[in-house]
Amino acid sequence: MRVLAKLENARWLDRIGDAVRRAVLATVGKGRVGETLHGQPIGHPAHPAIVQFPVGAWMSAAMLDLLPGTEHAATALLVAGTAGTLPAVVTGAADFGTLSREQRRVALVHAAANTAAVGLFTASIVARLRGDHRRGRALSFAGVGVAGAGAYLGGHLAFAQAAGVNHAAAALPRVPLEWSAVDSVDSFTDGKVGTRAFGDTTVLVYRENGRFSVMVAECAHRGGPLADGRTIDVDGQTCVQCPWHGSVFALADGHAVHGPAGSDQVLLRTRVRDGLLEAARP
Template sequence: MLTKLERASGLDRVGDRIQSGVFAVLRGQRVRDFLHGVWLGHPLHPALVQLPVGAWVSGAILDLLPGQRRAATVLVAVGTASAVPAALAGANDWASLSREQRRVGLVHAMANTVGMALYAGSLAARLSGRHNVGRLLGFSGLAAASSGAYLGGHLAYKQAAGVNQGVHELHRIEDGWHPIAEVATLPESTLLTRQVDDVPVVVFRDGDEITVMLERCAHQSGPLGEGRVTRVDGRTCVVCPWHGSTFMLNGGEVVRGPAGTDQQVLPTRVVSGVLQTRLP
């Protein structure tokens, strides 16, 4: 069923318009980077969803217990309010996904939007004294949000949306030190692509500092070896040619999204003039 959803090209017409709208609203790079979680070094959306989901589930439990109307109402209010920033961060991440991921993500967002609307109605009913209606709307909202969470799990675990796309390459590298190149042959300030056990890595020399990092971008596996070198806040960085994710070449820290995680850098050493690298 979900495979069919991934291939449902009919969703693209709506999805493309919403994507353009998201980019139009979130135009500032700093705003997008904040919502991607660049400052955190971790995607922000999955961290934010813990509060509304936790509050809503706790509220549903209290709705099943006697004498807990006020506490349940407070939890519904907290969950509904905190769902707004979580949805905003999610929309920002969604707009930078691949087309098949956006199709599933669109339905994921629709289910969560229905859940938010039902919980907003539940809160209004509770505040007006109609607690039975509020409970019914709350349980319905939880069902909708749970459906959205299921689709979110499919996005993360099956489609690898928002996860570091390069880390799995580490599992293909054997233990021990691997020769890369003779240091004397490495040009200054030039991105080079080399292989470690058939895994592509980027080699960059800046004076006496030499960086070896995984070549596939953490965001969507873009070829960093074909990227460009730039300076951000005085630090030398590489910019992915696909979506513009920017990483420090000395350390791999992400400085601009849409990537929300750092790029994996490998340890290096020089033995008899030969640059070597190994697993972290």
């Protein structure tokens, strides 16, 4: 943990991280391609799911290497796993463009470890194709160890540093569990966005044709203040744009229209009772 703390504070990595981020954004962009690779259509980053294929193939090859007479099967798995790193790299790069500087420092070493692992697995494949299966096994086991270190950093990035998580969902414990009054129905105007204190947080309230949607006012991407965002029209939908990084959410249903947010904005349950708008956790 002390090593990770030093890594998180290694500002000398920022020059590299900033350059890589610029290259990623120039290549992938901030538009639909980047949003798709980041995983917006499925509601969360795609990279963690995609890496299961190469890692699974490499681990399976390592298990076969412990058994006699499985050289050809292990080699086939290594080839498949190493080829499968391409979509993992592309989606990981898209995620990199959405990270903060502190997160990018860890992500750089995570990527470096995985690159080294791919190099070891590639060398293992070459050795096996030349008939040197003993050397191939040794290189493969080394690759599994380095890939494991990279996976550990990836886990730290996702869970300890909250990269890719829905920050709006993290605010839900501060929202009342049971039905609670937000405000009187008459205090809201059709087509206008209102903000109210609700429980121990702030919510956005949008009324359209007498129907209400209430969402947590913390941006899903990085917890930015959506209450300070501007409303814009996107393809006929009234949306709110986060003032921090520009994520755009449809006010009617919380759908993430544009990134860098990969998750939809959390909507609360709503009902109207005795002239009051009430809401509760989903």
